[in-house]
Structures are given as C-alpha cells and as structure tokens.
Amino acid sequence: MTPAPAPGPAPHRAAARRSLEGLALGDAFGERWFPLFREPKEAYEQIRARRMPEEPDWHWTDDTAMALGIQRVLDQYGEIRQQELAAAFALVYDADPARGYGYGMHQLLPQLLHAPAEWRRLGGELFDGQGSLGNGAAMRVAPLGAWFAHDLQRVAEQAVLSAEVTHAHPDGIAGAVAVAVAAALSVRGELGLRAVAAATPEGPVREGIERAADVPFTTEPWRAADLLGNGQRVRADDTVPFALWSAARHPDDLVSALWTTAEGFGDVDTTCAITAGVVAARTGTDAVPKPWLTRREPLPGSPAA
Ligand SMILES: [Mg+2]
Numbered sequence: 554m555t556p557a558p559a560p561g562p563a564p565h566r567a568a569a570r571r572s573l574e575g576l577a578l579g580d581a582f583g584e585r586w587f588p589l590f591r592e593p594k595e596a597y598e599q600i601r602a603r604r605m606p607e608e609p610d611w612h613w614t615d616d617t618a619m620a621l622g623i624q625r626v627l628d629q630y631g632e633i634r635q636q637e638l639a640a641a642f643a644l645v646y647d648a649d650p651a652r653g654y655g656y657g658m659h660q661l662l663p664q665l666l667h668a669p670a671e672w673r674r675l676g677g678e679l680f681d682g683q684g685s686l687g688n689g690a691a692m693r694v695a696p697l698g699a700w701f702a703h704d705l706q707r708v709a710e711q712a713v714l715s716a717e718v719t720h721a722h723p724d725g726i727a728g729a730v731a732v733a734v735a736a737a738l739s740v741r742g743e744l745g746l747r748a749v750a751a752a753t754p755e756g757p758v759r760e761g762i763e764r765a766a767d768v769p770f771t772t773e774p775w776r777a778a779d780l781l782g783n784g785q786r787v788r789a790d791d792t793v794p795f796a797l798w799s800a801a802r803h804p805d806d807l808v809s810a811l812w813t814t815a816e817g818f819g820d821v822d823t824t825c826a827i828t829a830g831v832v833a834a835r836t837g838t839d840a841v842p843k844p845w846l847t848r849r850e851p852l853p854g855s856p857a858a
C-alpha cells in the first residue's frame with residue numbers, strides 16, 4: 554500500500570516537473586561540449602557564436618538519472634525517505650551504469666542495490682571515510698527545491714536528507730541545500746545569490762556563493778568561471794557558485810543561462826544541469842528552440858518533444 558502523502562500544502566508538482574525537464578536539457582546540452590564530441594577550440598568558438606550542437610541525439614547523463622531517482626521518491630511518498638532513495642539511485646544506476654557517474658558512485662551504487670538500508674555506512678566509507686564532497690548531490694536536487702518551494706525550511710531539510718544518502722561530507726550536503734533553495738526561490742520569482750548564501754550551511758560552498766554575489770552580471774562568463782570555479786575539480790564548492798551565478802544572471806531566460814554556463818566549460822554537463830534545473834523551475838522549456846528539445850533524449854514517462 555502506498556502511504557498517504559505528507560500533510561501540508563500541495564507540492565509544486567508542475568514546477569518540479571519543469572525543473573526536471575530543464576535539468577535534463579542542461580545536462581544533455583552541456584555534455585555536448587566535452588572533448589569526446591569536439592575539440593576544445595571548436596567548442597569554444599561554437600559557444601561564443603551561440604551555435605547549437607548539430608548532433609541529432611543529446612543523451613542525458615548521471616545528473617538526470619539521479620534526479621529521476623529523487624522524482625520517483627517524491628511522487629510516491631511526497632517527501633524524501635532515505636532508504637527508498639538509496640534503492641531508487643541504485644536502480645537507475647543498474648539500468649545504465651554508463652551514464653558518466655563519478656568514481657565514488659561507481660563504488661557506492663552497486664552496493665546500495667543489494668543493501669539500501671546500509672546507505673549511511675556505505676556512503677560514509679567513501680574517500681577514506683570522509684564521505685563524498687563532490688557535486689553529485691547538488692546536480693540532481695533542483696526539482697526537489699521546486700517541489701517544496703512553499704516552505705524554504707522544508708526545502709533545506711529535504712535537500713539534506715536527499716544528499717546524505719550518497720554524500721556524507723558537509724560540503725557535498727551544502728551544495729545540495731544551496732541548489733534546492735535556489736530552485737525554490739526561482740519558482741517564487743525571488744532568486745538572489747545573497748538569499749541563497751544565507752540559507753546555505755557555513756563552509757566553502759556558502760563562501761563561494763557569497764563571492765559570486767559580488768561578481769557583477771556584466772562580467773564575461775569565462776571570467777566569472779575563472780573566479781568562482783567551473784566544476785573542473787568536481788567538488789560542490791567548485792561547481793555550485795558559478796552555476797548559480799549564471800542562473801541568477803538570467804532568471805527568466807533558460808537559453809541565455811545555458812550559453813552563459815557553457816562558456817565556463819569545466820564539468821559542463823553538471824554546471825548546465827544545475828543552472829537549467831534552477832531557471833526552468835520558473836520558466837519551463839517553452840521558449841527553448843524546438844530543435845533543442847527534439848534532440849534531447851526523452852525522459853521516461855514524458856512524451857517526445
Ligand atoms: Mg553527468
């Protein structure tokens with residue numbers, strides 16, 4: 554029997570869905586700029602010229618797969634339940650382990666498939682017992698922030714729960730809180746970097762977002778990425794500030810936000826997934842050119858564009 558949804562205001566289901574569709578678009582768009590698909594010089598020129606990647610199929614990666622895991626738990630229970638989320642992550646991994654997961658997740662997720670109740674011990678053992686401080690908990694969480702947008706306290710609490718299942722390190726968790734709060738503020742039309750920083754636990758992620766708030770939006774995106782980090786180190790504090798800076802620079806324009814984020818390169822599928830998950834929670838994907846939407850791999854359960 555499926556338990557009744559948690560009491561309280563109705564979740565922002567439509568906003569969460571918009572966020573998820575945007576996240577998947579950002580993920581699949583960002584992935585196109587990796588050297589696997591084109592030389593860095595060509596990628597840079599193409600981004601500067603705002604020329605769409607011409608490949609017919611843009612596949613989404615681990616960012617979207619894990620966001621789908623969160624979405625399934627929210628759809629079923631109306632809130633994060635950690636053991637169920639551990640099982641959901643393990644199942645989406647098992648369905649396709651070649652979605653570009655990081656080292657830690659390749660260690661953890663196969664174990665969670667057989668022992669989802671052991672998530673706390675298994676996640677805590679990663680990286681010599683430090684737990685992951687990667688950007689994985691941040692990259693998947695924007696739809697959760699949209700879902701609980703009516704209650705920022707609940708956004709932060711639920712983001713922590715969603716992060717802990719795989720990311721035991723405080724920095725990995727802080728990255729998730731920051732992105733979830735940003736998505737909630739985006740739904741409310743209140744996205745601002747200082748407000749996001751104020752709601753983020755103390756530490757390097759929060760400090761990075763505070764620095765981002767001081768970077769004027771007239772700054773060239775590559776320069777902002779240089780100042781704030783572009784995810785190249787695959788850490789939350791190196792990824793989240795620039796991705797949110799791009800979102801706050803274009804809160805009503807998903808396509809411009811994506812080009813801005815892409816110009817930073819680095820871990821560009823993940824930075825674009827974060828930016829787009831936040832902005833699309835407000836805008837949806839209706840203003841995105843049709844050829845982008847038809848190229849993006851469909852999500853399970855959604856009609857093809
Ligand atoms: Mg990825």
